[in-house]
Amino acid sequence: MKANHLFLIGCLLLIGGILGWRWLHPEPARKSAFERSGVVPPQGRRVVKTDAEWEELLTAPQFYVTREKGTEGRNSSPLTHLHQAGVYECVCCHNPLFASRTKFDSRTGWPSFYVPIAPNAVYTDFDGRRTEVLCSVCDAHLGHVFTDGPEPTGLRYCMNGTALTFKPAR
Numbered sequence: 001m002k003a004n005h006l007f008l009i010g011c012l013l014l015i016g017g018i019l020g021w022r023w024l025h026p027e028p029a030r031k032s033a034f035e036r037s038g039v040v041p042p043q044g045r046r047v048v049k050t051d052a053e054w055e056e057l058l059t060a061p062q063f064y065v066t067r068e069k070g071t072e073g074r075n076s077s078p079l080t081h082l083h084q085a086g087v088y089e090c091v092c093c094h095n096p097l098f099a100s101r102t103k104f105d106s107r108t109g110w111p112s113f114y115v116p117i118a119p120n121a122v123y124t125d126f127d128g129r130r131t132e133v134l135c136s137v138c139d140a141h142l143g144h145v146f147t148d149g150p151e152p153t154g155l156r157y158c159m160n161g162t163a164l165t166f167k168p169a170r
């Protein structure tokens with residue numbers, strides 16, 4: 001047998017081996033930020049919709065902030081300076097997110113809270129620079145959390161008012 005034949009057979013065996021290995025060991029699907037967080041949302045509720053479905057339900061600014069991770073302009077939300085008693089819910093799925101008693105004036109121009117209404121109301125995703133805060137039920141982008149907040153947590157949940165809807169206490 002000629003040397004180049006042996007080389008060809010060797011190459012075929014190598015390719016076959018690689019394909020066989022890949023077939024036996026498929027790459028695991030990449031986990032979403034929600035899956036990585038390990039958070040179990042309230043009552044295990046999840047709302048999953050396509051972008052087209054969200055576009056039908058939301059206004060353009062709401063879609064931009066919650067589904068495209070946009071940021072509203074400073075002091076653009078009427079909720080920033082609201083100090084009425086009640087609960088702030090996710091504008092997309094009405095998951096209760098923050099209680100008015102944990103809201104504080106951060107002077108940033110965005111509604112700010114020092115703790116979510118329940119630990120599993122939201123989950124976070126660190127992008128290497130900032131920690132994003134998302135709704136645990138529908139994955140809406142809500143804003144970011146920073147570590148320069150007031151006591152008792154020292155956290156500042158800097159939210160987009162556009163991503164929230166206010167439900168006054170009765």
Ligand SMILES: [Zn+2]
Nearest residue numbers: 090093135138
């Ligand atoms: Zn939501």
